[in-house]
Amino acid sequence: MTAQTINTISEFLLQAGTEYRVYDMGRGIEAVDAQLFMNLENNLLPVPCPRAGYAWFGLVFWNKSLSHEQYIWFVKLPIDERSLIVQAARNQFLETVVEALGRELENTNAKGAQLPENPYVFTPSQQQLADFNALIRKELLLSARLGLSKAIAYIKSPSIQTWEDLALQDIADLAVNIDRKDIEHAIHKNLTSLPVQVLTALCSSFENIEIDTVLSDKLISLFEGARYAEIQHMALRGLKRSKNSQQVTQFLHELIERGHPDTECLVIIAGRHYRLLAQESLLRSYLLKVIEHDSSYELFKGIYSDLVQVPDTRFALLTLMRQNDLPTPLSEAIASLYASVTNLKSAS
Numbered sequence: 001m002t003a004q005t006i007n008t009i010s011e012f013l014l015q016a017g018t019e020y021r022v023y024d025m026g027r028g029i030e031a032v033d034a035q036l037f038m039n040l041e042n043n044l045l046p047v048p049c050p051r052a053g054y055a056w057f058g059l060v061f062w063n064k065s066l067s068h069e070q071y072i073w074f075v076k077l078p079i080d081e082r083s084l085i086v087q088a089a090r091n092q093f094l095e096t097v098v099e100a101l102g103r104e105l106e107n108t109n110a111k112g113a114q115l116p117e118n119p120y121v122f123t124p125s126q127q128q129l130a131d132f133n134a135l136i137r138k139e140l141l142l143s144a145r146l147g148l149s150k151a152i153a154y155i156k157s158p159s160i161q162t163w164e165d166l167a168l169q170d171i172a173d174l175a176v177n178i179d180r181k182d183i184e185h186a187i188h189k190n191l192t193s194l195p196v197q198v199l200t201a202l203c204s205s206f207e208n209i210e211i212d213t214v215l216s217d218k219l220i221s222l223f224e225g226a227r228y229a230e231i232q233h234m235a236l237r238g239l240k241r242s243k244n245s246q247q248v249t250q251f252l253h254e255l256i257e258r259g260h261p262d263t264e265c266l267v268i269i270a271g272r273h274y275r276l277l278a279q280e281s282l283l284r285s286y287l288l289k290v291i292e293h294d295s296s297y298e299l300f301k302g303i304y305s306d307l308v309q310v311p312d313t314r315f316a317l318l319t320l321m322r323q324n325d326l327p328t329p330l331s332e333a334i335a336s337l338y339a340s341v342t343n344l345k346s347a348s
Contacts, residue, residue, distance in 0.1 A: 024049050
């Protein structure tokens with residue numbers, strides 16, 4: 001196996017005889033099928049969930065004939081202005097990996113899976129790492145951790161159990177197993193009575209799994225009655241993959257058009273509920289709310305830079321920017337954005 005015979009990460013893993021799973025980690029954690037990942041690598045499609053100028057992936061792979069171990073790589077690859085992966089960077093990553101590992105990945109176990117130091121790897125946050133581990137354990141049908149039993153006992157009787165004994169991983173494992181009827185029932189029953197520390201961790205995990213209508217209702221109620229802004233933020237994140245998209249869409253419409261979301265809520269909407277902003281009318285209302293929060297337009301510029309990279313929102317955003325009948329605050333914000341871009345080009 002040489003760098004000359006390998007063109008993509010997918011080819012590297014396949015030629016090494018591994019089975020693998022890919023997850024997009026740009027805006028939550030979502031599984032990416034092998035063919036889609038190949039298309040992304042070959043620039044046939046833009047990266048669906050870019051963030052901060054990068055595509056973020058978690059890769060899990062294993063070779064059953066050599067080892068029972070699974071190995072994980074966290075890889076970030078820069079994207080261009082069309083949200084396509086920069087091929088030169090991907091190739092550089094591959095060269096580094098092939099030169100450092102080469103045949104080791106084929107002939108050894110754990111040692112061969114360790115990535116060498118390079119600019120294209122990243123370390124997830126503790127929360128994201130816990131959620132990722134929980135998801136792959138569930139998908140690969142691995143045995144449950146002992147901490148799951150402890151988390152189940154807690155969620156069934158939070159008033160008599162001690163939450164301080166729970167690890168972040170325990171809560172993530174609990175969330176990913178919500179399809180178990182006993183866990184689902186206990187979460188529905190006790191969600192609103194949980195201490196804020198457990199609630200925020202649980203809601204963070206919910207953003208990576210599908211939740212039902214009952215739980216969606218509870219998260220919306222939690223948001224509306226929250227005493228702390230942090231709970232609102234976590235409830236909003238937890239609604240990301242609700243099965244009842246109509247219910248969540250209506251809630252977010254009300255929040256954006258008639259509510260009073262704080263700055264963090266607006267950032268979470270762009271980061272987690274961005275698909276809704278492909279609707280031109282809602283996008284306009286959303287951007288006006290953003291401008292209300294920051295008259296310097298810096299927040300607007302940051303949101304624009306984020307959403308213009310996302311394929312689901314790019315067209316709606318660019319179309320809106322070209323309209324002549326925009327409200328004055330929005331047209332002034334756009335003028336400020338254009339001026340900033342012009343100044344940057346002049347400075348360079």
